[in-house]
Amino acid sequence: MRRLLLIAFGAVTFYHLIALAWGWPNPFWLMPLNTLLQWGFALAHALPTLGRHxxxxxxxxxxxxxxxxxxVGVATGWIYGPYAxxxxxxxxxxxxxxxxxxxxxxxxxxxxxxxCIALDEPPASPRGWGVAVLAAMWMTGWDLAMDPAMARRGFWVWQEAGPYFGVPVRNFIGWMVTMLLIYGLYLGISRRWPSPASVPAPMGEAVVAYAIAGAAFVFYPLLNPRADPLMQALGIVAFFTMGPPVWIAFLRLRALRAGRRVLGA
Known part of the structure; x- marks a missing residue:
């Protein structure tokens, strides 16, 4: 089921990308479906990898x-800036x-x-807080491409134009704070729990999921050279913000596999 969700997420993402770039039919439910597929994959991968609790x-x-x-942000304009x-x-x-x-x-x-892969930490119980900081940065790296694109497509409206493609800088500060709070609480609460008995899901699957999310921005201007200049710029942003985490994780996993083969020999 987990791999089927990942495949379906990739397929729907690719079709949605083609539909936007080439004018194919693009029903409104495609984006919610894509979100639910990626969410379902993330949960299905997390259950054996982190343990149910x-x-x-x-x-x-x-x-x-x-x-x-x-x-709070929608009601007051605090945290991320005024938006609706x-x-x-x-x-x-x-x-x-x-x-x-x-x-x-x-x-x-x-x-x-x-x-966790980049810092060689066990996902179920990372030993250092560096994981929280790095993960928050890589999560915010996704928003650097996603937020201006979604605003341009009319999913939300910034009521105060900011310097980053119309997005206020404090939005990204808010993202970092939000993710540091989430990851920090997670590490603080879970680190005393016993290690899960389940067999972790392949780490490469999570790398692929993150890569698909970034590739949607990178490939759009390649498929549509006449795309909105904003979308072309965001493709470059995604390449340099989401590409490095994928490449680092890929190289790290490859090195780990090579090490296991040497030990097995």
Whole structure:
């Protein structure tokens, strides 16, 4: 089921990308479906990798904290800057579309796993706080491409134009603070728990999921050379913010596999 979700996520992402670039039919439900597929994969991967209790803890912290801070942000303009969601993202909870806290988790989990791979930390119980900082940076790296693109497509409106493609700089500070709070609480609560008895899912799958999310931005201007200049710029941004985590994790996993082969010989 986990791999089917990952394959489906990749297929829907690719079709959505083609539809946007080449004018193919692009039903409104494609984006919510894509979010649910990636969220489902992240949870299915987290359950055996972190253990059920840790996976549900990270899910609960991500959902609860992101929803709360988003609700405060929408109501007051604090944290991320003044913005408002449009009707395009569906049902809301506390004035925040339900898809939003799901989207936070669908990327917070692979960003966390990539940081663990890069720093050679066990995902279920990282020993250092460097994982939280690096994962928060790599999560915010996704938002550097995602936020201006989603605003341009009309999913939310910034009521105060900022210097970064119309996005206020404090939005990204807010993202870092949000993720440091989530990861910090997760590490603080879970580090005393016993290690899970389950067999972790292959780490490469989480790397692929993060890579697919970044590739959607990178390949769009390649498929449509006449694309909006903003989208072309965001493709470059995604390449240099989301590409390095994927490459670092790939090289690290390859080195680990090579080491195991040597020991096996």
């Amino acid at each position: 840790r996976a549900l803890l990270l899910l609960g912290l991500t959902f609860g904290i992101s929803l709360t801070l988003e609700a 969601y449009t009707e395009r993202l569906g049902p809301r909870l506390l004035s925040v579309p339900v898809l939003i806290p799901l989207a936070w988790f669908m990327m917070a989990y692979p960003a966390f796993l990539l940081a």
